Amino acid sequence: MILDPIGCIFELQPYSKLREYPETKMNKIAEFIKTERRKAGLTQEDFALRSGLGLRFVRELEQGKKTVRLDKVNQALMMFGMEAVPGEIDREDL
Secondary structure: OEEOOOOOEEOOOOHHHHHHHHHHHHHHHHHHHHHHHHHOOOOHHHHHHHHOOOHHHHHHHHOOOOOOOHHHHHHHHHOOOOOOOOOOOOHHHO
16 A cells, blocks of 8 residues: 555555456446447447447447547447446456
8 A cells, every 4th residue: 555645545556457447347338338229229320320429439339449538438328318427446346
């Protein structure tokens, strides 16, 4: 554990563990969007048109690409009444 200049205590994680975290979360978002899109009977093309997103972005998002723009992720999630917001880290994911 390390105490930073403003008094917060945090633990350093090996880089390999930190690298896994976004992928795990992105996979959950990707699966949610893919599942909900299919439930709505939409193709990726239809979803892209209705959400105002590009088809390439929708495909990459559903494939769990780690580097995507949060505003576009939220634009996709808004189609299902959801948004990505800060939350506590589930220590089991680390």
